[in-house]
Amino acid sequence: MMDTPLVLTSFLKRAETYFGHKKIISRTSETMIHRIPYKDFVVRTKKLGAVLEGFGLQRGMKIGSFAWNHHRHLEAYFAVPCSGAVLHMVNIRLSPEHLIYIINHAEDEILLVDDNLLPLIESIYSELKTVRAVIVMGDDVDVSTSDIPSIYSYEDLLAEAREDFEFPDDLDEKLPAGMCYTSATTGFPKGVVYTHRSLVLHAISLGLTEAFGLGERDVSMPVVPMFHVNAWGLPFAGVNYGCTQVLPGPNFTPKILIDLIESEKVTLTAGVPTIWLGMLQELEKSEVPRDISSVRTIVSGGSASPKGLIKAFEQKYNVPFIVGYGMTETSPIVSVSNYTSEMDDWDYEDKLEARSTQGMTVSLIETRIINENGEVPNDGKTxxxxxxxxxxIADSYYKDERTADAFRDGWLYTGDIAVRTPQGFIKITDRTKDLIKSGGEWISSVDLENGLMTHDAVFEAAVIAMPHPKWQERPLACVVTHKEIEDEAALKAELLAYLEKDFAKWWLPDDIVFLKEIPKTSVGKFLKAKLRDDLGEILK
Amino acid sequence: MMDTPLVLTSFLKRAETYFGHKKIISRTSETMIHRIPYKDFVVRTKKLGAVLEGFGLQRGMKIGSFAWNHHRHLEAYFAVPCSGAVLHMVNIRLSPEHLIYIINHAEDEILLVDDNLLPLIESIYSELKTVRAVIVMGDDVDVSTSDIPSIYSYEDLLAEAREDFEFPDDLDEKLPAGMCYTSATTGFPKGVVYTHRSLVLHAISLGLTEAFGLGERDVSMPVVPMFHVNAWGLPFAGVNYGCTQVLPGPNFTPKILIDLIESEKVTLTAGVPTIWLGMLQELEKSEVPRDISSVRTIVSGGSASPKGLIKAFEQKYNVPFIVGYGMTETSPIVSVSNYTSEMDDWDYEDKLEARSTQGMTVSLIETRIINENGEVPNDGKTxxxxxxxxxxIADSYYKDERTADAFRDGWLYTGDIAVRTPQGFIKITDRTKDLIKSGGEWISSVDLENGLMTHDAVFEAAVIAMPHPKWQERPLACVVTHKEIEDEAALKAELLAYLEKDFAKWWLPDDIVFLKEIPKTSVGKFLKAKLRDDLGEILK
Incomplete structure (x- = not known):
């Protein structure tokens, strides 16, 4: 058999050959929506390759991106790895301290920065040790006022770039192509390096019926940011399969997302549960009827999706809502909660139970749930x-001693505690570090959170472990309500009674505190460590 | 990223973990249908691994199979490569001379033979130089009467095999896993070796929306034989995706296939056009109404599918009928004629035109149509x-000097002449060796054949080049009619007039001869060389 490498250039060539007429719809500001055909996208991507060549690009060199979801970021997604360099997708929501750390740690030499994010980079620029040029992406960029010495307008560079640039055709599939950093419980973020092979195989899997079934007919809108785990691979897969792509740009609101769904007839969209909670509220409160019927699949991941949320989309709006599971270390898609044929006869409530799990492991990926007795049975309990x-799946963190914690015996240890259902579906019950161990027994904070979030009054809920003299740890619930609370004590009693229907008495939180918001990580996950520290102070 | 190899053992493990309850339905004789769950299939496959280990199996050793489509053959499909050996799927329709050649050339050491095919192997056994054991597959096998010295019953061996055998977990993805021989225009068949990597990637691609979209919900019935290019990858993909598999066994008729579709609710089936022509005739003539509405896709390939055939299935029976293209050298799937979104507004006749082409190249595969001016434009003409x-895609023939003819500059030269449509679809117009060159211009015999086959009276048509004193070559049409012909001259005139509507005058065949059947290769392709020789004699 031919030794044809699995490299991203094959995706670009496919878009060029077959999908030149298909569109990338890109919202770059409050007022600007670009519609460029793939034909132009490929030309621009090659020009960006020529520009980077001009900056002395070498194989393996790191190029950082600091940008929202738009066509220019998509051009960087291909031009950088197809040139043999590595695109470091910098998470714009990190603290300045962490930003400085990861850009220096990755040794980024060039930064591609959105014009509206430039002030952030300017404020830390003096601390960046390896960056030698900044290229500003935007519709109308003026770089003359910046203090950064070597700064350029992306569009000006593209306008001057030569037209006849071609990407190298000798890339090895194991060449690094991208990298993302993932927040750690303590300390600086940890880097994960993706290769051409891993990005290609991952993106290919998104076209499988058993995963997202992405194809040429799809209009794909990744709401998940392109600075967050390759936007779950959707931008790569979209180019390969010739999907129409809708990139929602900066500062979008639920209303803007619904507008885009309506106008572009989006068929598949993906993001964290917070996005869908917001969209649901917008749909409910909108005075004019909204039409999201073009959507054939919402993919939700990053944290647990409350059943009430799934049910609302599926039952009220008739939009299939599936849960995906993964993490930065896994590119990210590991499993998807598609219904299997045996579920066709199930009641909706049972199907909903399956839907809200992390689902079935996709092809080519192997999962194992292990405890001290070895692999757990498929009983949905152990x-x-x-x-x-x-x-x-990553085999290490980039130049990081913490590699040994997570990667052992050829497996990634996720730190997620899970059970496997009789159907083989993975159901995450908790994080190892957030487990509540009450009297030697485990309590799943995620189950309690999901239970609380099905109550009409509750917008968000986080359950954390608080130290307890007798039981070692006991659960404490932190709740954000939809509306202002009239009688806190009454609501507390009501919520506890509500939980009592579904949970053992000893699982019930010892207390419920009402908060304005739950602190979250830069990627929208509950920051339970912070919550615990804050509340520890408050409750003393 | 982890260096996890792409090996077939991952497919088997997936079936074991998730699809133990799903069924393989296997017709092994006129009267016997087996229904075994994947759980048992995996146990039996491991036992076969243990049996082969007992025969001194080594990495890279060749094991031949000589069998129809059934569960035992499927067990061999996995047990042999997962043990590190190579499954040589011997084409049972080859001549004894060619059988002897390929079994000796591949150096098969063990043969897995269907009981009803054993006489064929017995008749050539004395000529086989490397075979040291024959294992007979069947429901009720008695090997005591055979002259072959080292002969065993498959079921007896499995019954005695140890239960605790596990396949090795250190297979390299570039290890050879399977091989098939392809008939040559002249000389002995040529061998193609598949690797774990090639078989895994090919099978994965069958799950893509853009290809067959195979998934757990499918009931897949490969009618294409398992001794013909991996049965187009369906047995491998079916195990990985957990499809119900229906394996139609020996000597099936169109009626039997329709019975299986009805009883098992087949959703996807694949085979050569001759199969579908036969099924269509059976549907038309059946006195009781038949129900094939469970079928969501018929895949047709191996030779051109007449438009009338496609139209009948799509319009009359409401079953989507897609064309796939490939060859032994390509594992085989290269392209598939799924409708793209731009065709949604087309008239059915235009869609049918697209449907009958070889379609769009699937992901990870690159096609190029070249003539003396380089790559042809997407004009549907050049x-x-x-x-x-x-x-x-293969990079060589196994130990064969003819490698240099087909594999050059990193590409496979197919010998197929094609055009590319504005949508990027491949349309095969002829074989290089069957092209008709009339007065320096090319005439497509395939176009003429398709034209003739749309006429109500015509069952099959082959058009060949005959030598001509003035024009070098001129087309001659060979036609098989549905019914007996009353007036040959009148029908000839009618067919020529019929063609004249769609073809330039100089394309029209100089003559039409009526035959009882068109000679075909062992895999159902027109044997034009033989036709030309026979007719050369007749027409002298």
Whole structure:
């Protein structure tokens, strides 16, 4: 068989050959929407390759991007790796301290920065040790006023770039192509390096019926940011499969997302549960009827999706809502909660139970849930730590001693505690570090959170472990309500009574505190460590 | 990223973990249908691994199979490569001379033979130089009467095999896993070796929306034989995706296939056009109404599918009928004629035109149509030779000097002449060796054949080049009619007039001869060389 490497250039060539007429719809500001055909996208991507060549690009060199979801970022997604360099997708929501750390740690030499994010980079620029040029992406960029010495307008560079540039055709599939950093519980973020092979295989898997079934007919809108785990691979897969792509740009609101769904007839969209909670509220409160019927699949991931949320989209709006599971270390898609044929006869409530799990492991990826007795049975009850291996699973953190904590015996130890259902679906019950161990027994904070979030009054809920003299740890619930609370004590009693219907008495939180918001990580996950520290102070 | 190899053992493990309850339905004789769950299939496959280990199996050793489509053959499909050996799927329809050649050339050491095919092997056994054991597959096998010295019953061996055998977990993805021989225009068949990597990637691609979209919900019935290019990858993909598999066994008729579709609710089936012509005739003539509405896709390939055939299934029976293109050298799937979104507004006749082409190249595979001016434009007119490269395309023939003819500059030269439509679809117009060159201009015999086959009276048509004193070559049409002909001259005139509507005058065949059947290769392709020789004699 031919030794044809699995490289991203094959995706670009496919878009060029077959999908030149298909569109990328890109919202770059409050007022600007670009519609460029793939034909132009490929020309611009090659020009960006020529520009980078002009900056002395070498194989393996790191180029950082600091940008929202738009066509220019998509051009960088291809031009950088197809040139043999590595695109470091910098998470714009990190603290300045962490930003400085990861850009220096990755040794980024060039930064591609959105014009509206430039002030952030300017404020830390003096601390960046390896960056030698900044290229500003935007519709109308003036770089003359910046203090950064070597700064350029992306569009000006493209306008001057030569037209006859071609990407190298000798890339090895194991060449690094991208990298993302993931927040750690303590300390600086940890880097994960993706290869051409891993990005290609991962993106290919998104076209499988068993995963997202992405194809040429789809209008794909990744709401998940392109600075967050390759936007779950959707931008890469979209180009390969010739999907129409809708990139929602900066500062979008639920209303803007619904507008885009309506106008572009989006068929598949993906993001964290917070996005869908917001969209649901917008749909409910909108005075004019909104039409999201073009959507054939919403993919939700990053944290647990409350059943009430799934049910609302599926039952009220008739939009299939699936849960995906993954993490930065896994590119990210590991499993998807598609219904299997045996579920066709199930009641909706049972189907909903399956839907809200992390689903079935996709092809080529292997998952194992293990505890001290080995692999757990498929009983939906026995908990263990989820471990993963496969061709798009990291084997290390980039130049980081913490590698040894997570990568052992050829497996990634996720730190997620899970059970496996009789159907083989993974159900995450908790994080190892957030587990509540009450009297030697585990309590799943996620189950309690999901229970609380099905109550009409509750917008968000986080359950954390608080130290307890007798039981070692006991659960404490932190709740954000939809409306202002009239009688806190009454609501507290009501919520506890509500939980009591579904949970053992000893699982019930010892207390419920009402908060204005739950602190979250830069990628929208509950920051339970912070919550615990804050509340520890308050409750003293 | 982890260096996880792409090996077939991952497919087997997936079936074991998630699809133990799903069924393989296997017709092994006129009267016997087996229904075994994947759980048992995996146990039996491991037992076969243990049996082969007992025969001194080594990495890279060749094991031949000589069998129809059934669960035992499927067990061999996995047990042999997962043990590190190579499954040589011997084409049972070859001549004894060619059988002897390929079994000796591949150096098969063990043969897995269907009981009803054993006489064929017995008749050539004395000529086989490397075979040291024959294992007979069947429901009720008695090997005591055979003259073959080292002969065993498959079921007896499995019954005695140890239960605790596990396949090795250190297979390299570039290890050879399977091989098939392809008939040559002249000389002995040529061998193609598949690797774990090529078979895995090819099978994965069958799950893509853009290809067959195979998934757990499918009931897949490969009618294409398992001794013909991996049965187009369906048995491998079916195990990985957890499809219900229906394997139609020996000597099936169109009626039997329709019975299986009805009883098992087949959703996807694949085979050569001759199968579908036969099924269509059976549907038309059946006195009781037949129900094939469970079928969501018929895949047709191996030779051109007449438009009338496609139209009948799509319009009359409401079953989507897609064309796939490939060859032994390409594992085989290269392209598929799924409708793209731009065709949604087209008239059915235009869609049918697209449907009957070889379609769009699937992901990871690259096709190029080239003539003396380089790559042909997407005009649907300019002809060139189709060349292919990709991770499941062969780079050589096994120990064969004819490698240099077909594999050049990293591409497979198919010998097929094609055009590319504005949508990027490949349309095969002829074989290089069957092209009709009339007065320096090319005439497509395939176009003429398709034209003739749309006429109500015509069952099959083959058009060949005959030598001509003035024009060098001129087309001659060979036609098989549905019914007996009353007036040959009148029908000839009618067919020529019929063609004249769609073809330039100089394309029209100089003559039409009526035959009882068109000679075909062992895999159902027109044997034009033989036709030309026979007719050369007749017409002298």
């Amino acid at each position: 908990m263990g730590e989820l471990t993963i291996r496969g061709p798009w | 002809m060139g030779e189709l060349t292919i490269r990709g991770p499941w």
